[in-house]
Amino acid sequence: MSQQQFARIKERLAVPVIAAPMFLVSSPEMVIEGCKAGIIGSFPLLNARTTEILEEWMERITQELAAAREEDTAQPVAPWAVNLIVHRTNKRYETDLDLIKKFQPPIVITSLGNPQPVVDIVHEYGGLVFSDVINLTHARKAANTGIDGLILVCNGAGGHAGTLNPVAFLSAVQEFWNGITIVAGCISRGQDIVAMEVLGADMVYMGTRFIATAETFASEAYRSMLMASNAEDLIYTDAFSGVHGNYLAPSIRNAGLDPNQLQKKDTMDFSFAQVSEAKAWKDIWSAGQGVGAIKRTAPIADVVAELREEYEQTYASLVSARKG
Ligand SMILES: Cc1cc2nc3c(=O)[nH]c(=O)nc-3n(C[C@H](O)[C@H](O)[C@H](O)COP(=O)(O)O)c2cc1C
Numbered sequence: 001m002s003q004q005q006f007a008r009i010k011e012r013l014a015v016p017v018i019a020a021p022m023f024l025v026s027s028p029e030m031v032i033e034g035c036k037a038g039i040i041g042s043f044p045l046l047n048a049r050t051t052e053i054l055e056e057w058m059e060r061i062t063q064e065l066a067a068a069r070e071e072d073t074a075q076p077v078a079p080w081a082v083n084l085i086v087h088r089t090n091k092r093y094e095t096d097l098d099l100i101k102k103f104q105p106p107i108v109i110t111s112l113g114n115p116q117p118v119v120d121i122v123h124e125y126g127g128l129v130f131s132d133v134i135n136l137t138h139a140r141k142a143a144n145t146g147i148d149g150l151i152l153v154c155n156g157a158g159g160h161a162g163t164l165n166p167v168a169f170l171s172a173v174q175e176f177w178n179g180i181t182i183v184a185g186c187i188s189r190g191q192d193i194v195a196m197e198v199l200g201a202d203m204v205y206m207g208t209r210f211i212a213t214a215e216t217f218a219s220e221a222y223r224s225m226l227m228a229s230n231a232e233d234l235i236y237t238d239a240f241s242g243v244h245g246n247y248l249a250p251s252i253r254n255a256g257l258d259p260n261q262l263q264k265k266d267t268m269d270f271s272f273a274q275v276s277e278a279k280a281w282k283d284i285w286s287a288g289q290g291v292g293a294i295k296r297t298a299p300i301a302d303v304v305a306e307l308r309e310e311y312e313q314t315y316a317s318l319v320s321a322r323k324g
Pocket residue numbers: 020021022023024025044083111132153156157158159160184185186187205206207208209211285286287288289290
């Protein structure tokens with residue numbers, strides 16, 4: 001059932017892309033404009049700093065997307081998604097789950113824990129659950145919980161990233177999983193999306209490429225640093241959240257730390273309620289190895305249009321190369 005439901009969603013997208021949820025970066029505006037442009041927009045529930053704010057955001061997204069669907073546009077409006085941290089330290093877990101029941105986002109993306117309880121709730125209202133995983137052990141566990149989609153977070157991804165190469169990760173997962181498969185990590189151009197489809201992915205998950213879009217919460221300083229950086233400016237470390245992720249070395253230096261002398265953070269708290277945790281993500285900025293593709297700030301609709309053009313041209317050139 002979920003495969004058919006997903007096929008219907010996919011055929012109406014401009015490109016098979018989910019704008020990945022990004023802590024302190026994704027905004028309701030970005031979700032709305034992304035969905036209107038024809039990609040699945042998402043945000044981490046914890047980006048709304050209180051439950052009241054979250055309720056307002058979910059209300060607004062629901063209403064604005066419903067209004068957009070009434071308009072007669074060539075591009076169908078894509079479904080929206082939320083990201084729920086299912087780690088035991090997320091103090092908002094229960095209240096955020098109540099809002100998921102109320103607003104029924106079509107897709108719920110779980111991170112950092114067992115998605116099973118979420119699956120029952122989301123399937124009850126007809127939604128889909130995707131889980132992000134950074135290694136094969138987590139992929140195998142998640143595959144047995146009734147989820148609809150696995151998001152394989154490969155090496156070089158922004159935020160908490162794995163260490164597996166996408167070619168290896170995809171082929172290993174295909175041995176035990178035939179559900180919806182989404183790949184993440186350094187995907188920046190239409191060509192990259194085609195490459196992942198050739199390897200067997202149904203869709204891609206893109207974070208870094210969208211950080212500097214006009215609708216996000218990213219500060220001017222963060223945007224400038226992204227535009228001045230390339231893949232070699234990233235440090236892969238567990239110093240800031242206790243889980244390995246990719247961070248911009250210049251932001252670490254600006255915070256008075258030496259990127260080469262970082263210590264592992266020995267506590268984890270994914271409620272992001274602790275001031276120190278929020279501060280780490282506020283002052284020390286994350287990006288993936290695809291950062292070099294960020295050249296300017298542009299509305300998300302323009303980035304989607306660019307991706308679509310590259311995507312279609314790539315398929316067209318593959319077809320003509322095969323014929324020729
Ligand atoms: C600034 C930033 C914040 C992120 N925050 C989250 C988050 O709150 N929850 C989550 O599941 N993933 C988070 N991620 C990871 C993304 O959802 C996604 O896996 C990643 O960006 C994909 O790799 P890419 O950046 O190379 O496209 C974050 C990534 C970035 C760059």
